[in-house]
Amino acid sequence: MLVKDPVCRMEIYPRKATGTSDYQGQTYYFCSADCKRAFNKNSAGFLGSMKGEIRGKRA
Numbered sequence: 001m002l003v004k005d006p007v008c009r010m011e012i013y014p015r016k017a018t019g020t021s022d023y024q025g026q027t028y029y030f031c032s033a034d035c036k037r038a039f040n041k042n043s044a045g046f047l048g049s050m051k052g053e054i055r056g057k058r059a
């Protein structure tokens with residue numbers, strides 16, 4: 001199963017993720033340490049923009 005890196009929006013396999021982060025009970029996966037660092041700095045910002053994108057695509 002693919003998961004989405006919330007920072008760069010790349011789809012990755014959890015097994016191949018370089019880093020993970022738990023935020024509000026959810027685990028997020030990152031393609032690189034840089035993405036993980038960026039997410040940890042601004043979790044709400046990345047998740048907010050990701051939600052908007054998913055809604056736009058699937059509506």
Ligand SMILES: [Zn+2]
Pocket residue numbers: 005007008009010030031032035
């Ligand atoms: Zn990334």
